[in-house]
Amino acid sequence: GSPILQHPRQSSKQRFVADLSQCLFDFVIQLLPTQEEMAVKEDVRKLLERLIRTIEPDSRLLSFGSTANGFSLRNSDMDLCCLIDSEDKLAAADLVTMLGDLLERETKFHVKTLPHARIPIVKLTLDPSPGLPHGIACDIGFENRLALENTRLLMCYAMIDPTRVRTLVLFLKVWSKRRKINSPYKGTLSSYGYVLLVIYYLVHVKNPPVLPNLQQMPPLRPITKEETHLNGFNIWFFDDIDLLRQRWVSENPDSVAELLIDFFRYYARDFQYNTGVASIRSGLLKKEAKGWQNDYSGGRYDPSRERNRLCIEDPFEIDYNVARCVTKDGLYTIRGEFMRAARVLATRPDRAIVALAELCE
Ligand code: CTP
Ligand code: MG
Structure with missing residues (x-):
């Protein structure tokens, strides 16, 4: 082929690609949640945590999914996970039912409970209001520790x-x-x-x-099976992101x-x-x-x-x-x-x- 004829065709492709990259950034940026939305969600998390603690004092309510992994869009659902640190805790199914009743009495959330799902769950929605034009949808799962870990894995990939x-x-x-x-x-x-x-x-x-494949990288120090396994699954991955960003290009x-x-x-x-x-x-x-x-x-x-x-x-x-x-x-x-x-x-x-x-x- 003639170098003279090929050149303009290539550069039109290159132009399109450069243009498209810029458009993608611009498009995505305007869909990110606002600071305000994130603050409201954090307030909701704290409020729900306070309420759950009236039933199970040793519980913590943690964010996972998009609100915690860096892949959140405006008005996305909240995924919350309740962990209970005490030895003699309520069965998850009972806790789901009790919490559902409590939230129905004490809050404006619409409540639906799924106590017998693979991960027992309370589903909440809040109707739109002037301060919250899209309302809120929130799922509270129980003891879903693997989901917390896979959220952390995705977050690490996002940060590299x-x-x-x-x-x-x-x-x-x-x-x-x-x-x-x-x-x-x-x-x-x-x-x-x-x-x-x-x-x-x-x-x-x-x-x-x-x-890189974070799950296959060599660990920095020897690790024991107890440290790496949860419910029989190997949850280890390389999570020293500061180090990785220095080392991995x-x-x-x-x-x-x-x-x-x-x-x-x-x-x-x-x-x-x-x-x-x-x-x-x-x-x-x-x-x-x-x-x-x-x-x-x-x-x-x-x-x-x-x-x-x-x-x-x-x-x-x-x-x-x-x-x-x-x-x-x-x-x-x-x-x-x-x-x-x-x-x-x-x-x-x-x-x-x-x-x-x-x-x-
Ligand atoms: N999850 C899971 N197994 C699935 C689906 C979800 O373990 N089959 C867990 C993961 O921890 C995931 C979280 O639930 O990060 C939320 O899943 P999903 O709602 O599908 O993803 P989000 O990133 O929250 O997306 P969206 O903004 O659409 O809610
Ligand atoms: Mg989600």
């Missing part, structure tokens, strides 16, 4: 390369919500699932990687826009949905090796029981498929959306802002 990781994750959260593929109750994927897909891609797909120079374009291409085209398991701890695994193929054996195949259309291994609870709520239709829709997004970005409209608007419409 805040610009690229946070921008990508926040954009994908908004995109998945706008495209209506962010509802585990309706057969699509939770935000947590999308975050794991992003980290998997940055650690294991990109070469050179954008992020990614050799991957890609901009946010390039990473986003390639992320969509990868999940539209290359990820092996039928056989693969995305594991941020171990890389690409096989469904077969984990016993996660949908079970056709034994004659009848019952689609309502299928759990493993899309497989994303939890970073700590490795026998838990984070995407187990994703149905056949849900996965079809999600893959369709990855393809649509890849297509929109590949056509490279004149202005990046147009591409963004089209992506999220």
Whole structure:
């Protein structure tokens, strides 16, 4: 090819990519929660903690999920976890019921309790008011220590390369919500699932990687099994982020826009949905090796029981498929959306802002 003709084409691509990166930053920044919103949420946490302590004096109420991991959007739900430090504590199911009654009596929250869920839970909502135009939605779970740890893991990943990781994750959260593929109750994927897909891609797909694998780095000092295990799961990961930021420099120079374009291409085209398991701890695994193929054996195949259309291994609870709520239709829709997004970005409209608007419409 002629170097004279090639040059302008390349630079138009480069321009689009630089433009798109800038648009992504600007777009994401205006969706971050305000200081005021964060302060209100902290007040709500303290108030709820005070109320819970009237039932269980040795309890603590901690934030996890997006309010604690650096991936929070404006008006996102609050995830709270109640830990009880005393020896003879109430059973979680009883505490959920008692707390539900108390909150119903003493506060303006609408209360719903799920005492017998995998993680017993109290769901609260507060109607919108002048000071809180979007109200508040809050889930209080009990003794969910693994969720506190996986929140800390995601936060560490966000802190290693805040610009690229946070921008990508926040954009994908908004995109998945706008495209209506962010509802585990309706057969699509939770935000947590999308975050794991992003980290998997940055650690294991990109070469050179954008992020190190924090769960496989050598510890700085010998550690015992008691220190590293919780409920039988290995929860150790390298969490000295100050040190890591001095020591670890990614050799991957890609901009946010390039990473986003390639992320969509990868999940539209290359990820092996039928056989693969995305594991941020171990890389690409096989469904077969984990016993996660949908079970056709034994004659009848019952689609309502299928759990493993899309497989994303939890970073700590490795026998838990984070995407187990994703149905056949849900996965079809999600893959369709990855393809649509890849297509929109590949056509490279004149202005990046147009591409963004089209992506999220
Ligand atoms: N979580 C989990 N297993 C799941 C889903 C969620 O352990 N299958 C825990 C994780 O600790 C996660 C937290 O619950 O960080 C919140 O999950 P989710 O609400 O999906 O993510 P957020 O980052 O809070 O996103 P959003 O702002 O959409 O609420
Ligand atoms: Mg949440």
